[in-house]
Amino acid sequence: LADDTTAPDAPTAEFNEDGSVVSGTAEAGSTVTVKDQDGNVLGTAVTDEDGNYVVELADPLNDGEVVDVTATDVAGNESAPTEATAPDIQVDAVDNLVTAGVDFEYPVTESTLDNAISYSWLIGAFGLVIGTTSGSTEFTVAEDQIADVTLEISSGSWASFFDSVSVTVSKFENGSWVEVGSSSSGGLLDFIGIFGEVAKLELSGLTSGQYKVDMSSFNAVTLPGWVETDIIIKSYDTAQEPTVTAVTPVDGNVITDTDDAYGQDDVPASAVVSEVDGQAVLGETTITGDYGTLVISPDGSYTYTPNSDVGVIGKTEVFEYTVIDPVTGKSDTANLIIQIGTNSDLGLTWDAENPTVNAVTVVATDNADLIGVDATNITETAAGPSASHNWLVGFGQSGTVITDVITVAENTFADITASASTSGGLGLGGSLTLQFQKFENGTWVTKDTISANSLGDFLGIFSNGNGKVYEQQEAGQYRFVLGYNTGVGVLGGVAVTTQIETTHLDDFTKTPIDAVSGNIYTDDDGAGTDTLASVYTDLFVSTDGGATWTEVLSTGSDFVGNHGTLSIKSDGSYTYDVTDGALTGGANDEFTYKLVAPNGDESIATLTINAGENYNTSAGNDIITGSAGDDTYTTNGGADTVIFDLLDNADALGGNGHDTWTDFDLAEGDKIDITELLAGQAVGNDNIGQFVTVTQVGDDTVISIDRDGSGSTFNSAELLTLKNTDVTLDDLLQNNQLLF
Numbered sequence: 001l002a003d004d005t006t007a008p009d010a011p012t013a014e015f016n017e018d019g020s021v022v023s024g025t026a027e028a029g030s031t032v033t034v035k036d037q038d039g040n041v042l043g044t045a046v047t048d049e050d051g052n053y054v055v056e057l058a059d060p061l062n063d064g065e066v067v068d069v070t071a072t073d074v075a076g077n078e079s080a081p082t083e084a085t086a087p088d089i090q091v092d093a094v095d096n097l098v099t100a101g102v103d104f105e106y107p108v109t110e111s112t113l114d115n116a117i118s119y120s121w122l123i124g125a126f127g128l129v130i131g132t133t134s135g136s137t138e139f140t141v142a143e144d145q146i147a148d149v150t151l152e153i154s155s156g157s158w159a160s161f162f163d164s165v166s167v168t169v170s171k172f173e174n175g176s177w178v179e180v181g182s183s184s185s186g187g188l189l190d191f192i193g194i195f196g197e198v199a200k201l202e203l204s205g206l207t208s209g210q211y212k213v214d215m216s217s218f219n220a221v222t223l224p225g226w227v228e229t230d231i232i233i234k235s236y237d238t239a240q241e242p243t244v245t246a247v248t249p250v251d252g253n254v255i256t257d258t259d260d261a262y263g264q265d266d267v268p269a270s271a272v273v274s275e276v277d278g279q280a281v282l283g284e285t286t287i288t289g290d291y292g293t294l295v296i297s298p299d300g301s302y303t304y305t306p307n308s309d310v311g312v313i314g315k316t317e318v319f320e321y322t323v324i325d326p327v328t329g330k331s332d333t334a335n336l337i338i339q340i341g342t343n344s345d346l347g348l349t350w351d352a353e354n355p356t357v358n359a360v361t362v363v364a365t366d367n368a369d370l371i372g373v374d375a376t377n378i379t380e381t382a383a384g385p386s387a388s389h390n391w392l393v394g395f396g397q398s399g400t401v402i403t404d405v406i407t408v409a410e411n412t413f414a415d416i417t418a419s420a421s422t423s424g425g426l427g428l429g430g431s432l433t434l435q436f437q438k439f440e441n442g443t444w445v446t447k448d449t450i451s452a453n454s455l456g457d458f459l460g461i462f463s464n465g466n467g468k469v470y471e472q473q474e475a476g477q478y479r480f481v482l483g484y485n486t487g488v489g490v491l492g493g494v495a496v497t498t499q500i501e502t503t504h505l506d507d508f509t510k511t512p513i514d515a516v517s518g519n520i521y522t523d524d525d526g527a528g529t530d531t532l533a534s535v536y537t538d539l540f541v542s543t544d545g546g547a548t549w550t551e552v553l554s555t556g557s558d559f560v561g562n563h564g565t566l567s568i569k570s571d572g573s574y575t576y577d578v579t580d581g582a583l584t585g586g587a588n589d590e591f592t593y594k595l596v597a598p599n600g601d602e603s604i605a606t607l608t609i610n611a612g613e614n615y616n617t618s619a620g621n622d623i624i625t626g627s628a629g630d631d632t633y634t635t636n637g638g639a640d641t642v643i644f645d646l647l648d649n650a651d652a653l654g655g656n657g658h659d660t661w662t663d664f665d666l667a668e669g670d671k672i673d674i675t676e677l678l679a680g681q682a683v684g685n686d687n688i689g690q691f692v693t694v695t696q697v698g699d700d701t702v703i704s705i706d707r708d709g710s711g712s713t714f715n716s717a718e719l720l721t722l723k724n725t726d727v728t729l730d731d732l733l734q735n736n737q738l739l740f
Helices: 455-461 729-734
Strands: 021-025 031-035 041-046 052-056 066-072 082-085 096-105 108-123 129-131 134-141 145-155 165-173 176-182 189-195 198-206 209-217 225-237 243-248 250-253 272-276 285-288 292-296 301-306 316-324 331-341 367-391 398-402 406-408 412-424 431-440 443-452 467-473 476-485 492-512 515-519 538-542 557-560 564-568 573-578 588-596 602-616 623-625 632-634 641-643 659-661 671-673 692-697 700-705 717-722
Touching: 021 066, 021 082, 031 052, 041 052, 096 250, 096 301, 108 134, 108 209, 134 145, 134 225, 145 165, 145 209, 165 198, 176 189, 176 198, 209 225, 243 301, 272 292, 292 316, 292 331, 301 331, 367 398, 367 476, 367 515, 367 573, 406 412, 406 492, 412 431, 443 467, 467 476, 476 492, 492 602, 492 623, 538 564, 564 588, 564 602, 692 729
Parallel strands: 096 331, 367 602, 602 632, 623 641, 632 659, 641 671, 659 717
Antiparallel strands: 021 052, 031 041, 031 066, 066 082, 096 243, 108 129, 108 225, 134 209, 145 198, 145 225, 165 176, 165 209, 189 198, 250 301, 272 316, 285 292, 292 301, 316 331, 367 492, 398 476, 406 476, 412 467, 412 492, 431 443, 431 476, 515 573, 538 588, 557 564, 564 573, 588 602, 692 700, 700 717
16 A cells, blocks of 8 residues: 555644633544644644544643644644634733712701891881881801801792892901802802792801891882891801711722723633732621721622721722632732712812822912011211301401311212301492312312302302202212401301211111011912811911911911011911011011811911011112012112122022112113122133023013032022113123122
């Protein structure tokens, strides 16, 4: 017989669902071999008489692997391979995000003011209204109380409620009544509805204080009528701890639930939960969390119950669970994320990008306020030297009388006033002269001369009757020279006196502004405004950096700082009154405050009162040295200089603030002196740009300084803003108006 050299046909082949078996058909009696892509034999089987075979794999394939299946007949001929692809069994667990809840209420008392407002009227002859068509009453919400108020209004003349009765509720604040709600504009006043003969209006979340309800009837007074109003007040005592009124559990299935954010687990039907937070799940298993209890079963079903505790509101409970496929042994982990919310008055802000973190409730933000210190030039007034001469009857006499020298010191200017007085008269041919002189370059130079031929004319020359002012005389020496020729035959005399008002150009009187006001909740100093989260949020203030705290009352609480007293109310409004008469720029008072939510969440921030000096100076060449505060300079003419001293060597601005010059004038020769701030640096016109930048911001020019230039110790920081000014660094350098 001839040898059999014909190979069998390629077999059919497919995997079962779990990848443990390859089966199909091939030539009867042939041997079927399953190999991986590297040629390794994974299993063999001999087909039965019908050509069927089943190859059981020692190690199931379930990751989508491709195998080659061949059939070999008894003659040893091997078929072409058939590819079979193993199942790709996924065990992909995804997070579940769910919400449980805890509700709370503060201890509550209820009181009713029966017939708190009651009035009635009749219609007399000619439509005259007899009686009263309006009424009012007051009620008080006590300290540490929050009130919900219901007005139950009965009327004998309803048509439409708002066409019949006007209701306005006001609160007494800062000496006057301030509307908080009305039937026409809403506000805190909500119209609930009309129930039979009674209309109901509600006001929720009233804080402590005095309230007034005003009511009046208008359209309905064309007919007789009456109005009676009961006021029901539910007061919640926030001085006590809130109590839990309801606990809302959450249930579900971590395997089969479809989560809005993460979707559904992709696992085979055989998959089970094997453990939670490292604890094996064998039947119904209880897991104690940080804020509640989880009961979970292997099939993924669970119930989570938060603790009956207000303190768990806003917390996030995270359980890590493991899902395993017992057939393939594949497993994956995911998180059951439970956010504990509330239906009570406490706003919660969850982070959608990071849902495992706790909710944000109260947020306190840092605030800064500026208390100004007004600075003006010191002025001094003193009597100066005088000159006089008396003459007798006779022939003419002539001569001069010279005053003592008037010295105007450096860094000052003086207004020198000359005043004249006379007696008798001048004879025929007589005359008087008064010269105002300054000593210049070794010589007395006449700056002004007054001449007259009679005493009356002499007096008349002086302005304001008998005084003439020589204004803003700069540093130097001055005198007056009185010349006289008495004429013939008249008895008389003349005297000139002086007064000197000296203005110091580098010495200033500083007077703190009395007070500054604001609101720590609503003021935004760059860090945003505060979030209170609840009408029940409490405010505390500390003057020792948070070591001790004092709760703030609705009527206001006082806190004594280093330079003044902070008066603050629980609504966040405050006034800071200066008590330090010697307050100067750079001084500050810092008050730490915290917001405490009903669930115990706290947020801490500071209110800093900074003192800055506000200069309003003379028209002379003023010389101002800035302080550590944010100072403001209005220099009113002259070639003025602002000097920045080195107050703190470790600070980028040398301890100075960010100052403002309201009327810097390049043409007048105003100068900026930063010599001390750049001391020790090799600075010249060729590299000053490494240390000083000048930037146009809107209508203003901002000067910034980097104290070590290209060094790494300091960064550039804004030192001075020149308001409504457009100058460049080159402008300042060319005119020598940046001193360094």
